[in-house]
Amino acid sequence: MTSSGAEAIVVDDIHKSYGDLRAVDGVSFTVDHGEFFGILGPNGAGKTTALEIMEGLREPDRGSVRLLGIDPFPRKVALLPRIGVQLQASAFFDKLTAREQLETFAALYGVGPARAAEMLELVGLTDKANTREDKLSGGQRQRLSIACALVHDPDVVFLDEPTAALDPQARRNLWDVLRAIRERGKTIVYTTHYLDEAEILCDRVAIMDHGKVLAMDTPAALVRGLDAPARITLERGALTESDAAALPGADDVSADEQSLTITTRTPAPLLTALAERGTLDGLQVRTATLEDVFLHLTGREYRA
Amino acid sequence: MKGPFKSLAIAMAKGFVRDKATLFFAFVFPLMFLVIFGLLFRDIGAEKMKLGAYGDGEVITALERSGVVELERFATAAEGEAKVRDGDLPGLVEATGTTVVLRFAASDQAKAGTVQGLVAGVTQQLNVAASGQPPKYDFRAEQVEDSSLKSIQYLTPGILSWGIAVTAVFGAAITLVNWRRKQVLRRLRLAPIGITPILTSRVVVTIGVAVTQALLFIGVALLPVFGLTLSGTWWLSIPVFLSGVLAFFAIGMLVGAFCKTEEAATGAANIVVLPMAFLSGTFFPIDLAPKWLQTVSQVFPLRHMNDGVTDFLVRGKGAEALLLPCGVLLGFTLVVSFIASRVFTWEES
Numbered sequence: 001m002t003s004s005g006a007e008a009i010v011v012d013d014i015h016k017s018y019g020d021l022r023a024v025d026g027v028s029f030t031v032d033h034g035e036f037f038g039i040l041g042p043n044g045a046g047k048t049t050a051l052e053i054m055e056g057l058r059e060p061d062r063g064s065v066r067l068l069g070i071d072p073f074p075r076k077v078a079l080l081p082r083i084g085v086q087l088q089a090s091a092f093f094d095k096l097t098a099r100e101q102l103e104t105f106a107a108l109y110g111v112g113p114a115r116a117a118e119m120l121e122l123v124g125l126t127d128k129a130n131t132r133e134d135k136l137s138g139g140q141r142q143r144l145s146i147a148c149a150l151v152h153d154p155d156v157v158f159l160d161e162p163t164a165a166l167d168p169q170a171r172r173n174l175w176d177v178l179r180a181i182r183e184r185g186k187t188i189v190y191t192t193h194y195l196d197e198a199e200i201l202c203d204r205v206a207i208m209d210h211g212k213v214l215a216m217d218t219p220a221a222l223v224r225g226l227d228a229p230a231r232i233t234l235e236r237g238a239l240t241e242s243d244a245a246a247l248p249g250a251d252d253v254s255a256d257e258q259s260l261t262i263t264t265r266t267p268a269p270l271l272t273a274l275a276e277r278g279t280l281d282g283l284q285v286r287t288a289t290l291e292d293v294f295l296h297l298t299g300r301e302y303r304a
Numbered sequence: 305m306k307g308p309f310k311s312l313a314i315a316m317a318k319g320f321v322r323d324k325a326t327l328f329f330a331f332v333f334p335l336m337f338l339v340i341f342g343l344l345f346r347d348i349g350a351e352k353m354k355l356g357a358y359g360d361g362e363v364i365t366a367l368e369r370s371g372v373v374e375l376e377r378f379a380t381a382a383e384g385e386a387k388v389r390d391g392d393l394p395g396l397v398e399a400t401g402t403t404v405v406l407r408f409a410a411s412d413q414a415k416a417g418t419v420q421g422l423v424a425g426v427t428q429q430l431n432v433a434a435s436g437q438p439p440k441y442d443f444r445a446e447q448v449e450d451s452s453l454k455s456i457q458y459l460t461p462g463i464l465s466w467g468i469a470v471t472a473v474f475g476a477a478i479t480l481v482n483w484r485r486k487q488v489l490r491r492l493r494l495a496p497i498g499i500t501p502i503l504t505s506r507v508v509v510t511i512g513v514a515v516t517q518a519l520l521f522i523g524v525a526l527l528p529v530f531g532l533t534l535s536g537t538w539w540l541s542i543p544v545f546l547s548g549v550l551a552f553f554a555i556g557m558l559v560g561a562f563c564k565t566e567e568a569a570t571g572a573a574n575i576v577v578l579p580m581a582f583l584s585g586t587f588f589p590i591d592l593a594p595k596w597l598q599t600v601s602q603v604f605p606l607r608h609m610n611d612g613v614t615d616f617l618v619r620g621k622g623a624e625a626l627l628l629p630c631g632v633l634l635g636f637t638l639v640v641s642f643i644a645s646r647v648f649t650w651e652e653s
Contacts, residue, residue: 057490057651080496091487093315095322100315107311108495132322148491 007066008033008156008187009054014063016049023049024060025211031189031204033155036182038202039191040290046211047191048160054189055085055158068156081109084154086146086162092133098144099129102151109152119147123177139170143177150181157181159190163197175201195290199223207294214297219290226296228288230267232274234260235282247273308497312505316479320513329474330513331520334467338459338521341587342530345455355419356384356396363399366426373422395419456532460525461541461613462586467521468514468545469552469606470577475510476556477569485565489650507553514549522617535620541613543626547633548609554640555605561647580606585614608632 009031016024024046031037039047052058054065056072056079065072070079092101102116120126123143128136136144142162149157162178163171171194178201182188192198198205199219206216215222229251234244236258244253249266264270267285274280320326357364357375368375376393378384384396385407394415395408406423408416432439483489492502525532555576563569583597584590584607590598601607612629615621 055494057494075493077496080494083494085491085494087487087491091491093488094319094482096315096318100318104311104315105491105495107307108492108497110307 006032008035008068009189010064010066011050011054012064012066014050014053014060014065016046016053016058016061022211024053026063027206027208027211027213028063029206029213029216031187033187034182034185036178036188036201036203037190038198038205039189039208040193040195040198040205040294041191041208042193045208047193047208050208051158051160051189051191055083081152082155084149084152084157086149086157086159088145088160090141091145091148092141095132095134097130097132098125098136098140101133101144102147105148106151111152115151115153119151122150122180123147124173137170139166139173142166142170142174146174146177146181150186154186156187156189159188161191161193163192163194171197195294199290205290207290207297209294209298215293222290222293223288226288226293228292228296229263229265230288231286232262232264232267232270233284233286234262234274234279236260238279238281239277308495309501309505312501313508316506316509317512320475320509326475330467330471330517334463334470334517335521335524337466337587338463338524338530341459341463342456342525345459346530353415353418354393356387356393357399358384358396359399361399361401362430363404363423363427364397366430367397367423370422370426373419395423397423454531456525456530457618458585458589458614459587460522460532461617462584462610464518464521465548465584465606465610465613466577466581466586467517468549469580469609470573471513471517472510472549472552473556473559473573473577474570475513476506476553477559477563477573478566479506480557480560481563481566481569484560484650484652493650507550510553511546511549514545518545533618535616535618537616537620537622538618539616540621540623540626541616544609544612544616544629544633547630547637548605548612550637551605551609551633551640554637554644558640558644558647561644561649564652577606580604583607585610605633605636 007030011027011029013026013028014024015022015026027046027050029037039050041047049058053060054067054072056065056067056075059073067079068082070076072079072083093104096104098120099116102119103113106113106115117126117129120129123146125140125143125147128140128144133141133144146159146162149159159178163174166174175197178188178190190202202219204216204218205222207214207222217225236255239260241253241255241260244250244260244262247262247270249264249268249270250262251265252263254261254263262270267287271285274283352372352374355367355373355375356378357367358378358381364375367373376384376387378387378396381396381398384393384398387393388396388407388409391409391411393409394412395406398405398407404423404427406420408419410416480489483492522532522534524530526534556573559569559572559576563572581587583593583601584604585593585601586606590601590607590610593601608629612626612633615625615629
């Protein structure tokens, strides 16, 4: 890898407006080499525009981007082989099979057809090699489009909502693919509106809303920073409300028709006490998540 | 740049071959027109005029020998006249002794004139011969290779040019719109390749398809049932043909640059191609159209491609006739390509 400083990407105060809409309104961050960086936020937060500016597809109204030490806009042919961009899952040639798509894209980068098989293996589509793109399922198309972005072995990979509109099983399959890419030492920048997913996959996340970055850190640090209590939920009838309130560490108790919820900042002794009473049936422990962080930052419920 | 060019050309060729609807409209649909019109118009002009005849003598014999008309003989004059009255025959010649009477139906002026001229001519010829004097005016009839062709001779270049125009325009336009909408263009722009391999690969595929169409249409037209005969300079039609393909490719690129959806591109391509097809001599010789329409049709590239291909494929013109159609078509290509390159956008927004 040619040296271009410690950071793979430096974004400095970029702005982009479409008419009156400030799609990106002063965003700055850096992404290290080998980092899995997530940009989160609801639809319309400005994630895709920020990504397209980083990729060099759009020019920022203000601010600057350094991608591997180079300003990506206007199009820099020398930079292109080093970046891989996953596009929407329909960006394929008509009527070609999965293998043919990969071979065609590989040839655009002067890469031989042997890489196609390797990429199909990576994204788990080996048995679909001879299936035409229009016969693939949504999840398979997403995986193929990621394989197309990786076929020339880029250093930095941009993935725009790779798990959007997938069923839960397909999403989990894709997580494995994303982890495998990261293990290859790639720098990954990806956008998602699934906060739970970002929490699992990302080294660091930036939470965006209305074109601005509201918070940026590791998911764990963001959640910890909330200093939010854990909520332990039990089946209704397992415990009376007064018994629950008497448990060690119980700060607050609330009940509805199905369940009883105990709020605590010290879950360990409380769970021990519950275990001693043998009332662990149907127990759920819910700690704060990025959704709570979002709620805290914006004052409104997260809606993807 | 060989790699990207080759792989893109192969990708597009496979996409074309695997699309049954495209194959139908490129090969079967125009061929249907060729077959239908070829068979429908096959006998036009070849049929001889019929003429009723009563009596005999030199005039009847001379008419029969002229080979221009087919005589239908009647036992009585009344019987023949009844046929003329019914409109079954354009006229009846009654030759009794030295009197020749032509009874004709006035409903068809052109036929009536032809019949009168013919019978009068034959009669006068015999009069001159009978007088024993040498004729003062020497009259000879010589056949020339005229510009009105047997129907298959103009149908083949016409339908060929039209079929190729439709395929080139639609192919280029739909590919461009589809690639933009599906972000394939973005993917290509993110790859380290220039615009040249993208454009040339599409042009090469378009030309490949056009050549296949031409071989198929001409091959079918050459079958004895249609009876196309190629002129000695048929190969000179190749430059006209290629210039035409480029012109229509450029039109397709312009349509594709303007339109945002495939539906819009299909509509726009039809608006461009259909009037051209009707006014450029695809299905009938443009010489039959009113003068002003012939002038108007000069603005259509299809007219020039059609004329140019016809000139060499069947009329046997020399190389000097290449200049006009090729010049017009290539000039058209340059102008339209330039406009298309100004209008073109990589992205949808």
